[in-house]
Structures are given as structure tokens and as C-alpha cells.
Amino acid sequence: MMKSFLQFIQIHKSVKQHATRFSAVVVVLLFGLFLQAYMHDFNLVYITLFFVFSFAFSAGPIGVLNIGSLKSTFLKQGRFFAEVEGKIPLQLYNPSKSTAWAIDIFYDKDTFLPLEKLESDTSTILQLPYTPNKRGHFTYEGVYLESKYPLSTARLTKLVKEIFTALAYPQPKGKSLNSFLSEDESHYGEEKEFDGLRDYDGSQKLSHIHWASVAKGELSVKTFVKEHQTQNLLFHFFTSGSDDEARLSQLCLWALSCEKLHLTFDIQMPQKRLSSNKESIDEILSYLAKY
Amino acid sequence: MKFLVTLQNTKFSSLVLLDLAYVVVLAPLLLMLKVPMLVFVVLVVAILVFSSKPAKSWLIVVIFMLGGIAIYLSLYGAFSFRGLSRLKLFLELLIYVLIVVVSMQRLTREINIYLLLSPFFFLALSLFFFYGMLMLIYVIFEVFFLLWMILSHRMQGDILEGFRASMVMFMYSLPWVVVLFIFFPRISFEHASYGFKGETVQRMGHDGTMYLDNKALLVPSDRIVMEVGFEKKIPASHLLYFRGSMLYIDKKNHWEPIPSFVKRKEGLVEHKVNNEKTHYSVTLYPTQKKWLYLLDIPTQAAKESKLDRDLISTVKRKIREPMHYAAISTLRSKFYDTLDDYTLKISTAVHVNHNPKTLEEVLKIQEIHHTEAKRANALVKFFQSQSLTYTLKPEALDINHTTDSFLFDTKKGYCVHFASSFVTMARMLGIPARLVTGYKGDISNGLKNYLVIKERDAHAWAELYIDKHWVRYETTSTASHIETQAHSNQTKDTQNSMSSPLMKKINLYLMYAKYQVETWILYYSNIRQKQLLGYLKENPKFIFIFISSFITLVLVTLIFTVYFKRKVYDNKALESVQAILKILQERGFIRKKNETLHQYFLRYCEENVDKEAGTRLITQLDDSYEKLVYADKPTNLALKDFKKLVKKATKFKTY
Structure with missing residues (x-):
């Protein structure tokens, strides 16, 4: 029990939570229901209010576990050439006992690869497109996983801490x-x-x-x-x-x-x-x- | 099963999930929609069903106009600026507008945030209009269903996975909801009443006029008039007299109360005594009358009511919707009172010549007994000596000589006839007397601290003023015979399904459960909250019970959570073999990454050659698994055998 709790704390630390527009919606909904319930002692509204509150509350840990337990590793595969789009292989592994749902892998500011689900104890390899600017060593970072699972009330992000380094060969061009x-x-x-x-x-x-x-x-x-x-x-x-x-x-x-x-x-x-x-x-x- | 498989393979689009949510949240609201609005909704649904393309702008304009007309027709007559100030009408208008707007957006087949939020608005608005047990169940279902649809949407329309996830989340939330519901601070506003709470049906019972002729009240029905929850256990049946109206004036064929315009002096009614007080709460169903029924003897007025000098409790308006009130009484059969001249006069008024035979008997008693108490005892004995029969089918009385007719001719009647004759005769003896109507509870209709009062419990009794006290007399107890056959026939007619004692018991338990839910959930208030907290402070045992119950709830939700979080295998054989894999892993034989089951079992056999029995079992399992999974047509029988083998293997100890 304690071990699981510590594990959760560790996972929680690796995940950042950001508000979404639905966070504001939930706050407004809770406030509205609160007024409706409080002013007239409406127990049915109270029950609805408490359910909405509890769902929003439990969505946090569920979402954190959904994305937080995923492990990501860059694979050293493939050749990169300057100014030619290459694919950086990112392996995602889900070691938890539950399926991870609705993960987006952001590899550029607004560009992402969607991953519908990753079942427990399975892994998948995603090819992230990247074009080195010039020949020589390059580093690739800033990839993060994002998920709004389960209720869209929070946007959870987990940074892929590993930095991918590789050598970009000169751009192959010239006479055949x-x-x-x-x-x-x-x-x-x-x-x-x-x-x-x-x-x-x-x-x-x-x-x-x-x-x-x-x-x-x-x-x-x-x-x-x-x-x-x-x-x-x-x-x-x-x-x-x-x-x-x-x-x-x-x-x-x-x-x-x-x-x-x-x-x-x-x-x-x-x-x-x-x-x-x-x-x-x-x-x-x-x-x-x-x- | 096929349906489940189909469902498993079907992915629902966001629009379909949204439509399902609409069906659920709009269902209760459809019950309150006016016909024009219903027609509008049907029209929109028809367009959605028969056209799979986004509606063109002209159609949306038409829908907007039709919606406007539907709203106008629905609220025609009720609609005015003044009407808008009425919350119910305003809410109704809000629902109509929301339906029109949602319909317009839905027809475009584009989901925007407003469309996503609209089911929640419908849910919140429906709560204004419906309140009760059924709605409580439905609201919990609605909340769960909306969660289910949201999660299914998040899971790319997989509603089976969505169901599992929403069950997990629902179970996580349940203990929080319970804790918040109990401990969230409340204020003492009254429950609002909107919508369809009123009932037009009248609960039968004495209504301030008691007839002795063929209009006499006779309602042997099982309809519930009140539900009473005692703080402690239910008192004995002979103490369960609920006072209703007080009748003083004999009008030959009926009795009436003192007219309301008569101003009576306040008496020194001794209703605040040191006797043990009985606390109880009452749910009174619509009676269309003004009386609140309180147990004899009430010590204070219930909420919004006044307690008059005869200890009769009334409210200003007729009770048209279920009313809940708390009350305190001391369970006694007499109380001190000082009579003013008017009350004395009216409670001794009697037409001496109307009942000559009775007068004869009265004179005899007066000759022998000289005190009021002795005369009253003699009166009881006289009634007992008359061989009176209690029956619900009495013969008609001679209206001009009702007491004579009942006591000497027919000798048959029920509470009304007994009480009326008793009061008349008491007055002839010079004892001030009056008639009380109300209900007499029966402990057989109770469970633990819960008592049901039915229409058949309507009752009338007498109160005689003896030695400055009003004393209650149960006049029907003087009956020598009870015509049970007539009674049971009546009972059969009205009870039908209640004929078996078991059914009656089950019904009572159901009503008890319903009452507890109403008391502790629907009508839970700051008073209840304070009571509960006070009780918690004073009773360590209750704290223990409370915490234990909560832990049980948490455990139950955890069991559900684990069940719905479990990994589901498409392959049944793989699912059943997990038990063995778990045992082997626990024994330290870890399965390598990407190792097939066959390779794993093979490695076990190679590394554990010395454990002959274990390797034999594992080899057997490996073979069976292979045959089962890779066979052309796996049969149920083979799976059954495989499961047996797994079971046998799990019992094996020395792997």
C-alpha cells in the first residue's frame, strides 16, 4: 500500500497539470449547482453537485496514472541526413496494469501523433519526423506526452526527459x-x-x-x-x-x-x-x- | 452474447454518444413538455433520422421559426412579464429555448462546446421539476450515464471500455459523495417546491364533521396517510392516538366542531409536563385538509401550524403536497385543563328528550353514583353490558334517536357510533364530553422505529372532563363482539396482493427502506445533520458503527473497482492460464519480455528437470493450451477441460 502510494507520488511528480477550458466549465457548473442546491436545500442537486465534484477530483489521479506510468525511450536506429526528413523512433512502454488511453505525442509545438490506446505490458514504436538543419551532431528534445483523459478537465503533460542525439550526415546530392x-x-x-x-x-x-x-x-x-x-x-x-x-x-x-x-x-x-x-x-x- | 461481441467491435461516433446522452437527460423533461413543444421535438428527431447530411441553412432557419412558434403556443396565456417572475414558468421557458437552440446546432452535425454542455443543463433544469425516490434513482443513473458517454468519447467510441472505466471512476467517487453529502454544511432553508409535487387525491379520514347515518366514514383502505419515524422504538398500540379534529356539537345525524368565529378563552392546558417525551417525525401525504396529526398529548405545535386549546394542530392552507414535520408528545391518556364558560356549556349540551331509553339508564346511574369519575366508570360498564357488536357493516340507525337506536336496537356499529353514544350519554350524566377524531396506529404496521398509518386507521374516541382533566376513553373497547368476517371481507377487497403475511412483511420492509431513503437522503437537512453530529458526539458505539459502515462502503467500491479494472482477455484460455503464470512469477520464475507462453513453459521444464511432477503438469498445460488456441475449431468442452487442468495446476504446491 505504502509502496503504491510512493510510486504514485513519484509518477505524480513527473506529470504536469494544466487547466483547460473544461476546467472553467466544471468550476461554473459546480458554482451553479451549489447555488441551486444551497438556496433551496435541494438534496438531489446536492447529490449531482457532489458527484460532479468527485468526478473532477478523481479525474486528476486517474489521468496522472494514465499518462504518468508510461515509459519512453528513443531508439538508436536509422540514418539522418542534413535537410532530409528522417524518423526518430520513440518507444513507448506501458508497464501498468491498466490500458493507457488517448495519448498525444507532441514532437513539435503544435504537431503531434495520436495514440488511441496502449494496452498494459505492451510497447509501441512511434516514428517522429525530424529534419536536421545541417550535418554534424544534433540533439532532439522537447518531446512530451499529452493527455486529457479522462474528462478533459485537465491537460496532463509528461516530458520525455531523454535527449536524443545523433549524427546528421551531409545531404546526399550532386551527380549520380x-x-x-x-x-x-x-x-x-x-x-x-x-x-x-x-x-x-x-x-x-x-x-x-x-x-x-x-x-x-x-x-x-x-x-x-x-x-x-x-x-x-x-x-x-x-x-x-x-x-x-x-x-x-x-x-x-x-x-x-x-x-x-x-x-x-x-x-x-x-x-x-x-x-x-x-x-x-x-x-x-x-x-x-x-x- | 453475440450482442456483446457486436458491441465490442462497434465504435460509436461522438454524435451518437451525444444523442444517447440527450435521450437520457430529456426523458424526464418530456413528461412536462407541452404538446406543441413535443411535436417540435418529434419533428427534429425525424429530420435527424431520415437525413444523414448536415442541414442546410434554410432548414435551420425554418427550425428556428418552428421552435419559436412551438414556444409561443406552449406558453400561450401564461406568458407575460409578470409570469416570467414565476420561477417555474421562467425555467420552462429556459428549457424550451434550450431545446430549440440545441436542435438547430444538432442539425448542423457539428459538435461545439455548447452542444457538449447542453446535456448537463438539461439535467440541472430537470432537477427543478422532479423530486422523489424515482428521481433520486434516475439522477444517479443520469450522472453515471453522462460519465459513461464522456469516457466512451475519450476512448474513441468504445462503449464497453467506456463502461468499465466509468464504473471505476463512479466507484472511486461514491465514498466522497457519501462523506460530502453527510458532512457538507447545510443551512436551514426550506425545500423548494416546484413542478408536479401536489396531489389532488384526498386521503380519507374524519374531516371535522362526523356523520352517523349512511354518510358515515368507512374507509377500510390501505392507502397510506402518514409515515411516522420515532426516534426510539414504536410505542405500544394503545398509545398511538393521533389527534385530528375536535367535535362538540351534536346535530342529530352528525357532529360538528365549534365554529371558527367563536372566540374561546385560553385555558391552562397542561401539555408541558415532565413525563417522558416522545420525539417523532411525520410524513403526511396530501389530505386536502388542514389538520396535522399529532400523538396524544402533543407538547408543542409542529412547524407552520398552531396548536389550539383543545391541542388540535392545524395549518393555514389545505395540505396539497407531502408535508414533513417533527413533533414531540407525551404519551398520556389525560391532561389538565380549565374550562371556560363557553367550552363548559358546549361540552355539556345535550338533547335529553331525543333518546328516552338512554335517559332512563342515565337516571339509574345518577341515582347510584354521585361523582363524575364513578359515573364515567358506570357508563363504561353499561356499554359493556349492552352486548354491543363492533362491525364495519352496521344497520342503519334511527337518526332522530341515534343513541337509543345504537344502544338498544341495532347494537351494531363502529368507532363513530360508539364514541357518539358515549359522549351523548356522558353529557346526559352531567359530565362534559367531546368527540375526538384522528387515527389510531397499529404496531403491526410498524418496523423498528417506522410506523405506517393507513386510511383504515381512521378512528374516533371520546374525551370526558373529570376532575379538571380531559380523559380519553376508547369507546370501541366496550364492544362485546367483533364481526371479523365482515372486516376480513373488506380487507380482502382492498388488500388483494397483501393477502399473504409474507407479502405484507415484504411490502412493509420496502416502505421502510423508502422511508429511510426519504428521511436520510431526500429530506436530509441541517436539522438532521445536527442530530447526526450530536448523536455521533454522544455515542462512541455509533461512531464505531458509522466508521465501520463507511469502511465497508469503501471496501465494496474497491472490490467493484478491482473487478472493472481487471485486464480483459479476448482469449479465454489465456485468461484462465493467468492464475498459473501468477503462481510461477510468485515462485520467482519470471517471464522474459517478448517470451511466448510456449517458450516460457519450455524454459521452466528445462530449468526444473528435478521437479518432475511440476514439469509434467506444465507440459500438459502447454500442450492443452496449444491445442486449444491453435485448433481449427476450439470447442467449449476443450476450454472446460483446460480450465479444470488449470484449477488442478493451481492447487499443486511444489513448483
């Missing part, structure tokens, strides 16, 4: 990997055998254009099976863009493309050579992010 490869064919081996058609994206050689498809109104280029896989791709920092940010963005895009195509690559940075054979993609992207 194909474009890079087409500029230096030797990097990619010799064309041997016709492999098929794909859409023309402006970076292919004119000689590769499939003129038959152009006649049909489709602009396609021919692709060929290479005779042998070339050595590692090498991207040079200084030749990949006009300024540092453009270069980092370009390298990031190529690194991700290589990862997608399962190609190994090296990046020659001013003071370091990054190799996908030695470092993971995330390590390479982290280096780029922190540059």
Missing part, C-alpha cells in the same frame, strides 16, 4: 554515380555484351542511345555486361565539387549509391583515405559529417 562512371569508363571495365535497356538520364554517351526506342517515342540507352570488374572506385574530395559542402554532399551520395550496388570504393580526403573495405559505410559517412 552513373554519371561519374560514364566520365571515366576505365573505372568500370570494358563493355562486352549487350545487356538490356534503361532510361536515359543525360549522363550517358550518345553512342549508347538506343535509337530504335527513340523512334517509338522512348529515350533509352543500351547497357553492356562488363568484361571484368575494375579495381576499387576512387572518389577524390577536391574534384567532387565546387566547395566543401557540395563535395561532402556529393561523396555522401556516391557512398550511398555504392552501398546500394554493393560496390567497394575509396575516398581520397585531404588528409585521409577512406576505404569501404576497411571501414563501414556509417564510419565513412560519419567522417564526412564531422569534416
Whole structure:
């Protein structure tokens, strides 16, 4: 009993209560009923008045327990890129014996994700959208849970105390990997055998254009099976863009493309050579992010 | 069951929940709506039922105009600026306006805060118009229902979950409501009376004129006239005389009281004596008469009434609605009084020649006995010697010689005839005498401290002035025979369902419960509150009983709370297996997060190879659970067997 009480005190401390317009309504209602009851000794009105008062009174602890016992944790998952919307995973766990109802997860001032209910001893993962402004480390805080359960007479909020920190990689943009490869064919081996058609994206050689498809109104280029896989791709920092940010963005895009195509690559940075054979993609992207 | 399943899967929209709330809060108000307003409500409901789209603005304007016409027609004649000052009319107008406004907003199918609040306004307004046991029950239901609808709305229209949550909240609130109701400070304003509280039906009983001919009162009915709550236990039946009217003037076929214009001198009525006082409270139902009935001998006037020199209590206006009053009496059969000339004259007035046979007997008594007391005793003995029969079906008396006719010819009659003859004869003997009408309670109609007075308890008796005291004489006790058959036939006619003693007892218990609720809830006041607090201060035992009762209430509400807060499983097998999971957890075998039941049981068996019996049971449970949950068509029988197995497993001690 004492333990439960202390637990409740602890939960209560973690929850803030704010008045709503219905709080004012309840006060007015109580006052009106009080006048009606008191002036004429109306016991039926007294009973209604006391019920309204008790409901409003018990709504507080019920609401606090509803939201207060929820546990929230940010999960370290996913990649973030500057100026690209990413998803921050927030895990909510309900350790109490009752279902939590009508929770809104506010992740921006007026933006929230509604959670209809979270049954007891279950958890759910919510993806909170977030766009980092720039590359590098960023922190994410100010997420809070809000609920007006049960009677809307109070707005209860519980701050997610944990601060989410992550590294935003440079925004992947620039020329496509194909474009890079087409500029230096030797990097990619010799064309041997016709492999098929794909859409023309402006970076292919004119000689590769499939003129038959152009006649049909489709602009396609021919692709060929290479005779042998070339050595590692090498991207040079200084030749990949006009300024540092453009270069980092370009390298990031190529690194991700290589990862997608399962190609190994090296990046020659001013003071370091990054190799996908030695470092993971995330390590390479982290280096780029922190540059 | 299918209905519950359907309900479980149905989510009610906010509008539907709001409509349900309207149905409940408007139900009592519909009883007081005038026909034009009822027609308007029916019209709005019809539009809502047959059109699923938001009403267009022209329709809302039409509804507004129709609402205005309905209000005008409903209040036509009663409506004026002067009429508005009458609270009831003002409230009625308020309800009508609210109905029109709510209808207009509801037709738009958009919920705003005013629409959300309107059910509470309707509830509060209905409380002005209805008061009583039924309304008490309905108000509690209304309050619960509104809470249910609010919570269902909060739970996305899940009314089953809403019901469970509202039961929990209701139970949390109940002890608070009880404490507040009892201890919240009250002031002594009177209960207001609005609405439909008055009754036009007259409770039968003597009404100041007592007829002896065929107009004579005969009402062997079980209709309740009064309910009396004694502070202590009910006094014996022979002390339960409730005084009504006092009759002095013999008009041959009937008796009348002293006319109201006669001014009588105040006597030295000794009604404040040191005898033990009996405190009691009375609920008097509408009698359409002015008498308040007080037990002999009342020591003070009840509220809003005056007690005259004959100790008769009256109010200014006829009683048209249930009246509650507290009273104090000393239970005696005589009291001291000094007679003024007028009272002496009128209480000895008698037409000697109207009853020659009686006069003959009177002369005999006068010759033998010379004091008033002895003559009165002789009178009683004479009545006893006449072999009089008490019957509710007496033969008609000779109106010109009523006393002779009753005492020597028919010899049959009831209280009226006995009392009338007794008073006449007493006066002939020179003893001042008068007739008292009222009610005589019967302890068989009582339970603990609660007594019911019915129409059949209407009674008349005599008071004789002997040695400066008015002495009560129960004249019907002089009857030698009682015609019970006639009486029981009458009883059968009127009692019907009350024929069995058990039914009578049950009915009495129900009335007792109703009376207690009325006394302690509906008519609980600052007086009751003070009484209760005073009693609490003086009686430690009562404090103990009071606190114990409160703790019991809290425990009961807690039981309900736990029941409604319990986790509900869709899967019955999973629900029943929880008992085993609890036992295993208590023994320290904790289920890991995301571990399936099968994995959990398997891990138990692997880690407890030495506990052969336990692992065997758990394996059996695991198999049965799997078959039951993952079988194509699980049968009730399989579930039954599974439950038996769980029960067996819970009794096993050495896990």
C-alpha cells in the first residue's frame, strides 16, 4: 500500500497539470449547482453537485496514472541526413496494469501523433519526423506526452526527459554515380555484351542511345555486361565539387549509391583515405559529417 | 452474447454518444413538455433520422421559426412579464429555448462546446421539476450515464471500455459523495417546491364533521396517510392516538366542531409536563385538509401550524403536497385543563328528550353514583353490558334517536357510533364530553422505529372532563363482539396482493427502506445533520458503527473497482492460464519480455528437470493450451477441460 502510494507520488511528480477550458466549465457548473442546491436545500442537486465534484477530483489521479506510468525511450536506429526528413523512433512502454488511453505525442509545438490506446505490458514504436538543419551532431528534445483523459478537465503533460542525439550526415546530392562512371569508363571495365535497356538520364554517351526506342517515342540507352570488374572506385574530395559542402554532399551520395550496388570504393580526403573495405559505410559517412 | 461481441467491435461516433446522452437527460423533461413543444421535438428527431447530411441553412432557419412558434403556443396565456417572475414558468421557458437552440446546432452535425454542455443543463433544469425516490434513482443513473458517454468519447467510441472505466471512476467517487453529502454544511432553508409535487387525491379520514347515518366514514383502505419515524422504538398500540379534529356539537345525524368565529378563552392546558417525551417525525401525504396529526398529548405545535386549546394542530392552507414535520408528545391518556364558560356549556349540551331509553339508564346511574369519575366508570360498564357488536357493516340507525337506536336496537356499529353514544350519554350524566377524531396506529404496521398509518386507521374516541382533566376513553373497547368476517371481507377487497403475511412483511420492509431513503437522503437537512453530529458526539458505539459502515462502503467500491479494472482477455484460455503464470512469477520464475507462453513453459521444464511432477503438469498445460488456441475449431468442452487442468495446476504446491 505504502509502496503504491510512493510510486504514485513519484509518477505524480513527473506529470504536469494544466487547466483547460473544461476546467472553467466544471468550476461554473459546480458554482451553479451549489447555488441551486444551497438556496433551496435541494438534496438531489446536492447529490449531482457532489458527484460532479468527485468526478473532477478523481479525474486528476486517474489521468496522472494514465499518462504518468508510461515509459519512453528513443531508439538508436536509422540514418539522418542534413535537410532530409528522417524518423526518430520513440518507444513507448506501458508497464501498468491498466490500458493507457488517448495519448498525444507532441514532437513539435503544435504537431503531434495520436495514440488511441496502449494496452498494459505492451510497447509501441512511434516514428517522429525530424529534419536536421545541417550535418554534424544534433540533439532532439522537447518531446512530451499529452493527455486529457479522462474528462478533459485537465491537460496532463509528461516530458520525455531523454535527449536524443545523433549524427546528421551531409545531404546526399550532386551527380549520380552513373554519371561519374560514364566520365571515366576505365573505372568500370570494358563493355562486352549487350545487356538490356534503361532510361536515359543525360549522363550517358550518345553512342549508347538506343535509337530504335527513340523512334517509338522512348529515350533509352543500351547497357553492356562488363568484361571484368575494375579495381576499387576512387572518389577524390577536391574534384567532387565546387566547395566543401557540395563535395561532402556529393561523396555522401556516391557512398550511398555504392552501398546500394554493393560496390567497394575509396575516398581520397585531404588528409585521409577512406576505404569501404576497411571501414563501414556509417564510419565513412560519419567522417564526412564531422569534416 | 453475440450482442456483446457486436458491441465490442462497434465504435460509436461522438454524435451518437451525444444523442444517447440527450435521450437520457430529456426523458424526464418530456413528461412536462407541452404538446406543441413535443411535436417540435418529434419533428427534429425525424429530420435527424431520415437525413444523414448536415442541414442546410434554410432548414435551420425554418427550425428556428418552428421552435419559436412551438414556444409561443406552449406558453400561450401564461406568458407575460409578470409570469416570467414565476420561477417555474421562467425555467420552462429556459428549457424550451434550450431545446430549440440545441436542435438547430444538432442539425448542423457539428459538435461545439455548447452542444457538449447542453446535456448537463438539461439535467440541472430537470432537477427543478422532479423530486422523489424515482428521481433520486434516475439522477444517479443520469450522472453515471453522462460519465459513461464522456469516457466512451475519450476512448474513441468504445462503449464497453467506456463502461468499465466509468464504473471505476463512479466507484472511486461514491465514498466522497457519501462523506460530502453527510458532512457538507447545510443551512436551514426550506425545500423548494416546484413542478408536479401536489396531489389532488384526498386521503380519507374524519374531516371535522362526523356523520352517523349512511354518510358515515368507512374507509377500510390501505392507502397510506402518514409515515411516522420515532426516534426510539414504536410505542405500544394503545398509545398511538393521533389527534385530528375536535367535535362538540351534536346535530342529530352528525357532529360538528365549534365554529371558527367563536372566540374561546385560553385555558391552562397542561401539555408541558415532565413525563417522558416522545420525539417523532411525520410524513403526511396530501389530505386536502388542514389538520396535522399529532400523538396524544402533543407538547408543542409542529412547524407552520398552531396548536389550539383543545391541542388540535392545524395549518393555514389545505395540505396539497407531502408535508414533513417533527413533533414531540407525551404519551398520556389525560391532561389538565380549565374550562371556560363557553367550552363548559358546549361540552355539556345535550338533547335529553331525543333518546328516552338512554335517559332512563342515565337516571339509574345518577341515582347510584354521585361523582363524575364513578359515573364515567358506570357508563363504561353499561356499554359493556349492552352486548354491543363492533362491525364495519352496521344497520342503519334511527337518526332522530341515534343513541337509543345504537344502544338498544341495532347494537351494531363502529368507532363513530360508539364514541357518539358515549359522549351523548356522558353529557346526559352531567359530565362534559367531546368527540375526538384522528387515527389510531397499529404496531403491526410498524418496523423498528417506522410506523405506517393507513386510511383504515381512521378512528374516533371520546374525551370526558373529570376532575379538571380531559380523559380519553376508547369507546370501541366496550364492544362485546367483533364481526371479523365482515372486516376480513373488506380487507380482502382492498388488500388483494397483501393477502399473504409474507407479502405484507415484504411490502412493509420496502416502505421502510423508502422511508429511510426519504428521511436520510431526500429530506436530509441541517436539522438532521445536527442530530447526526450530536448523536455521533454522544455515542462512541455509533461512531464505531458509522466508521465501520463507511469502511465497508469503501471496501465494496474497491472490490467493484478491482473487478472493472481487471485486464480483459479476448482469449479465454489465456485468461484462465493467468492464475498459473501468477503462481510461477510468485515462485520467482519470471517471464522474459517478448517470451511466448510456449517458450516460457519450455524454459521452466528445462530449468526444473528435478521437479518432475511440476514439469509434467506444465507440459500438459502447454500442450492443452496449444491445442486449444491453435485448433481449427476450439470447442467449449476443450476450454472446460483446460480450465479444470488449470484449477488442478493451481492447487499443486511444489513448483
